Structure formats: C-alpha cells, structure tokens
Amino acid sequence: MTMGLVPNGAEAGGQSRQWLRHAALSAGAIIIVAPFVWAMAISIRPPEEIFTRGLQLLPHSLAIARNYGKALTQMPLLHFLANGLFVCAAILIGQLVVLLPCSYALAKLDFAGRKALFALVVVGLMVPATALSLPLFLLVSAAGLIDSYAGLVLPWTISCLGIFLLRQVFAKVPDEIVEAARLDGLGEIEILIRIMLPMALPAVGAFSIFSFVRHWNDLLWPSVVVRSLDKATPPYGVMLFQSEEAGSDYGALMAGTVIIALPMIIAFVAAHKRFIDGVSLGGARR
Template identity: 50%
Template sequence: MTPLSLGTKGKVLRCVILSVTALFALLPFMWMLSLSIKTTPEIYQAHFHILPESFAGFDNYRVVFASAPMLRFLLNGVLVCAAIFMVQLLVCIPCAYALAKLRFRGRDTLFSAVLIALLIPPQVLSIPHFVLLYYAQLIDSYGALILPWIFSAFGVFLLRQFFSTIPDELIQAAQLDGMSEADIIWRVMIPMSAPAIASFGIFSLVSHWNDLFWPLIVLRRAELATPALGILLFRDDETGRQFGPLMAATATIVAPLILAFLLAQRRFIDGLTIHSVK
C-alpha cells in the first residue's frame, strides 16, 4: 500500500475538519427534530437519545396545526418577506448602480454613509420607526412590518460590489445603442446580477422570516402574526408541557427556509464568490 501524498493528506484533513464543523452546525437541528417526535415524559428523561422510544411525531405536529393557525402564520411570513424583498430591490438596485457606475460629486461620501449604516443595529431605530408608524396610523398592520425595511444598507453594498465587477465597456455599448439608464438597469444589470440578487434574497428572507423583535412591538392581532411570533403560542414558561409541539412548530417554520436555500443554493454561492474570483 503506497503512502498518501502530502496533497492527499491535506484534502483528507480538510474533509475531516469540514465534516466535524458541519456536524456541530447541524446538531441543534437534529436535536430539534428529535424532540419534535418525542412524548413529553421522554423529553425530560435524564438520558438523551436521538431516536424516540415511542414515536409521537403525528400527535405533536397535529397539535401545531390544530391549536394555532399555523398556515396563516406561514402565509403572513411569505407575504411580508416577499413584499420587503421586492421593495428593497426597487430601492437598492438603482442606488447600487449609481454608486458603482455613475460619476457624480459626493459619490464616495454616500458610499461611506452606506458602510456606516451597516454598523447600526436595527434595534437602535425601533423607537423612531414606531413613532412614525403611530402617527401614520399604521401600527398593527402589514405596512408596519414592511415599511421600516424598504432600504437595506447591506443590499446596496452587496449589489454595488457586484455591479463594480461588470465591465464599463458593456454599459458604454448599451448607451451607444440608445439605452437610457433605466433600460441599462432593467435589461443589462439585473439579468447579469442574478447570483447577487439571489444571495441578497436569502439574507433578506432569513432575517425577516426569523424576526421576532419588530413584530412583537407593532402587532396586536394574532391573524397578522409572522411565523416567529406564532411560535410564542406554544410557549409555556412554567411547566413546558407543550415542549414537543413547540419543537414541531419550530421545525415547521424552519422547513421553508431550508427549501428556499436548497433551491437558490447555486446562485447563492455564486453571488458570494464571484467578486473574490474576479
């Protein structure tokens, strides 16, 4: 048997490190799925094991959809996240194009302001946002969930970095063909920036799908609750009697995120790596 070469040993070592890291990353999800199919007495046993001794998955997931309008929560999440993402694209794409390809006074200053905005936690602006929405009489509405997030500094930064990799000669050729700036954005920049848009879409979806802080502040009606807010209906701080349904509800809410990532995985990775490769 020939000994492994140095390059092969390096590849094996990288695979082992990545496998161990992936296991640690997946361990919370495995624990969540395991608890979602166990009975309450088994959950509180002293010894933990992945596979249940008595399967209670059907009962736990039935409680999730029987005791709360989970489908309504999921629909609210899809509606709010889709609306936020579409509005963010309408705002971020022209801003990113201007910062990347147009020459005007103060461009670098504006880009510096975008970078500074990346450092500001969204919780800092919660009070001004709430006051504005209160005077606009939009509290406890879909508008309250969507309007504060129409501008995304991260989206402008990500798309601007991607637009910077597109050759200026391509834009000049489009201008010679008589295209306006709006036509260039719609017919040239957007089709070429699909990986970056997909990457931004994943980040936006995960951020607002899992957001509990802001919906907890501006919503009062249960029929407007987002998925993260709907999980609170299964919380029992005193006894934890609904711990199995709580994990089942969590798994139900996480599933659409995993599906969205799997569908956009290739473009998501391309959007994050293409700038560094170029």
C-alpha cells in the first residue's frame, strides 16, 4: 500500500511544479506584454480620455482614425519605416558577410592565435553597446559619415554575438565531413557555403531576428549620428515628432509607436519556431 502511494505523491509534486512554472511564465508574459497593450489602448483613445483616474483598458469612445491618421500624415512615418528597413537589412547583410567566414575559421581552421581571438569575441559579448558610442562617434565623425546611411550601418557590421553563435553551431559539425569535402577538392569558401551554411540556417534565422530587433529599436546611435529627418529611423523619427510636432497629443504618439512596433512583432510571430530552433542549435557546445 505504501509503495502504491509513492507514484501518486510524485505525480502530485510534478503537477505542482508544472503549475508553478506556468504561473511564473504567465506572470512574466503579462509584465512584458502589458506596456504594449496599454500603448495600443492609448492609441485608440481621444485626448480627453487619456489622463483619467482609474485603469480603464477600453475607452468610452474611439479615436482610431484621428490618432492613426495624424500619425501617418503629420510626420513622414512611412519614410522612417523605409529607413529602418534599409538600415537594418544593410547591417544584417554586413554582419553575415563578416561573421560567417569568421565563425567557420574559429570552428574548423587551425591557425596561430585562434583561441586568443575567440577569447576576444567572448570579451566583446560582455561590452555593452552604449560603452562604444563615444569612440564609434569619433571614428564616424573623423571619416565624415555623420548624418549618412553609412554612419548608421558600418559601425555595427561586426557582431560578437553572431560570431559566437555561429561558431558554436559550426563546431558541432563533425570534422570528418569537412575533411571529406576537402578531399573532394572543395575550397574553404565552398565548404562554408555548400555544406556548413545549410546546416546553420536555423541559427542564422535566429540571429537575423536578434539583429533586426536590436537595430530597429535602437534610439541611441541614430540620435548620435543623424542630424536630419531624411535619415531618421523609426524610434528617432517618432522622438523628433514628439518634441517638434505632437506636443501633448499622446494618442497620435502611441499610434506611431504601435505602427513601428508591429513589423517586428509580426516577423517574430511568423518565425518564432525557427528562432527557438536556432537558439537551441547554438546553445550546446560540441
């Protein structure tokens, strides 16, 4: 009888832990999603209902056409979105051009200083991007790239995170596969493109989402190097709209914020499975 009670107790304990995990995850999800839900709620409110006592998610009257129409007409929001798409795509392409051969070399080539270079990559992961803003600004200014797309793109074409992630993926590919490809007459670039890259596509997809979200939401660097609305990215453009045009029209500001956030949300929802697979693929070491 006693032995028959043990599985029931273990099962009950497992269910309790599962409920606790679900509760913790649900609480975390609510904390993360709540600001965006509240921004959406403000974006459909008329001005007189934004600053009211109490927490009312749904407004008494809707001002969707007014707020979103103002966001789209009183500032060049579509131009900001086009700038953000171009800058993020250019940064990602530059990062992939750099990190793919670097990751392959660190994982599969034997050369002097390989371990030291990989240690520098790991150290680079620990340096916050904000700490690099001043030296990068001085370099960009000396190169005459202030208020240019090149100034927005070039400083971020080297990603320590991408090199580390892809290096971990390439390191798990058996050396026998690479040696067999070399015996077949393939060069290192051909091995990288034809053999290694297809195996690493989930990790490349995950890194692409990381990169796009990071630079799409970046406000600090554009505010440092951009001097005109013509080169403004979405967050910086909305900030200029707030300070120069909108005044206290928070409904239109939140509408603009929702519009610039939606592309990244849609992209993540569409590619979330590949994102999870890519992070899992690069997480374990060989």
